[in-house]
Amino acid sequence: MSGPHQPDKTKSFRVRLTFLGDLSFFLKGGSQGNVLREVKERTSVKDLIEACGVPHTEVDRVLVDSKPVNFSYVLDENARVEVHSVNVTQHNLSREQLQSRNIRKFVVDGHLGKLARNLRLLGFDVFYANTAEDQQLLEVMQGEARGLITRDRRLLMHSIVEHGYCPRSGNGEEQTIEILRRFGLEKAIEPFTRCLDCNARLETVEKNAVIDRLEPLTKVYYENFRSCPGCRKIFWGGSHFDKLRSRVESMRAKLRDA
Numbered sequence: 125m126s127g128p129h130q131p132d133k134t135k136s137f138r139v140r141l142t143f144l145g146d147l148s149f150f151l152k153g154g155s156q157g158n159v160l161r162e163v164k165e166r167t168s169v170k171d172l173i174e175a176c177g178v179p180h181t182e183v184d185r186v187l188v189d190s191k192p193v194n195f196s197y198v199l200d201e202n203a204r205v206e207v208h209s210v211n212v213t214q215h216n217l218s219r220e221q222l223q224s225r226n227i228r229k230f231v232v233d234g235h236l237g238k239l240a241r242n243l244r245l246l247g248f249d250v251f252y253a254n255t256a257e258d259q260q261l262l263e264v265m266q267g268e269a270r271g272l273i274t275r276d277r278r279l280l281m282h283s284i285v286e287h288g289y290c291p292r293s294g295n296g297e298e299q300t301i302e303i304l305r306r307f308g309l310e311k312a313i314e315p316f317t318r319c320l321d322c323n324a325r326l327e328t329v330e331k332n333a334v335i336d337r338l339e340p341l342t343k344v345y346y347e348n349f350r351s352c353p354g355c356r357k358i359f360w361g362g363s364h365f366d367k368l369r370s371r372v373e374s375m376r377a378k379l380r381d382a
């Protein structure tokens with residue numbers, strides 16, 4: 125059999141996609157979760173989904189003509205694609221889930237300082253540097269097997285990104301709740317165990333060991349101290365601590381409310 129003289133590399137066809145859960149957050153205005161796209165031959169379902177503006181890190185399950193597929197699946201003509209966000213597939217579908225829930229440490233984008241501090245306040249291991257370039261974020265993510273948290277969708281679409289999340293809210297506390305839910309972190313919360321400034325695990329210290337570094341009134345009124353092995357700061361109760369404790373309680377209450 126002889127084919128056409130020149131293989132037709134530009135052949136294209138249309139594919140219909142339905143985005144479920146909150147994925148319409150990423151779609152361009154007015155599409156209500158339904159998108160019709162022109163697709164070239166040999167396009168993977170991952171590339172098609174990202175071309176619609178949805179980072180693969182937000183997609184937990186893909187059905188093509190009602191059958192579950194992985195991200196590398198190559199689309200055929202007339203395929204009907206259903207794309208589920210993580211919050212849609214919490215039931216007994218673990219074999220079909222494309223995202224891991226078991227991420228406990230993160231890289232947080234330099235624009236999300238409040239989120240980074242909140243996560244540290246709750247005890248989570250967070251790399252954060254407000255001057256970090258994208259390349260550094262990716263290197264730390266890959267080198268230390270961290271999940272990438274950023275509102276930069278292009279960055280989440282980078283091919284080396286495996287686990288990540290784009291906070292929907294612009295508010296630091298709401299973003300924190302989103303992360304706790306997305307990665308199922310509620311039971312792993314350990315407040316006041318990590319330094320908010322440098323991320324090191326705090327150590328309990330005897331009052332005597334730090335007494336020379338305390339203000340006179342602090343010496344009188346407080347008995348329990350922790351110190352940071354990273355930046356040498358000393359922590360104790362007091363009005364600042366009370367504020368942080370009410371922030372922790374507020375986040376726990378919101379998490380329960382859901």
Ligand SMILES: [Zn+2]
Pocket residue numbers: 319320321322323324352353354355356357
């Ligand atoms: Zn520190």
